[in-house]
Amino acid sequence: MPIYEYKCNSCGAEFEKLVFGSQKVTCPDCSSDDLTKKFSVFGMSGVEKPFAGSSGCSSCGSSGSSKCSSCK
Numbered sequence: 001m002p003i004y005e006y007k008c009n010s011c012g013a014e015f016e017k018l019v020f021g022s023q024k025v026t027c028p029d030c031s032s033d034d035l036t037k038k039f040s041v042f043g044m045s046g047v048e049k050p051f052a053g054s055s056g057c058s059s060c061g062s063s064g065s066s067k068c069s070s071c072k
């Protein structure tokens with residue numbers, strides 16, 4: 001679910017809004033639609049997914065040994 005962060009150009013309020021499709025977004029404070037979309041996240045901010053690379057299990061990402069005990 002995309003969460004968009006907006007800043008209202010009318011009153012300066014900043015808020016986050018879940019947006020589905022082409023849903024109209026208005027400021028919760030002044031109901032203005034003069035908004036700047038700042039960025040979007042997908043419910044998880046600051047989440048990084050480092051991949052193990054050549055060493056470790058290619059299926060589950062476990063590192064350290066050439067064989068993973070949880071998956072063959």
Ligand SMILES: [Zn+2]
Nearest residue numbers: 008011027030
């Ligand atoms: Zn506003």
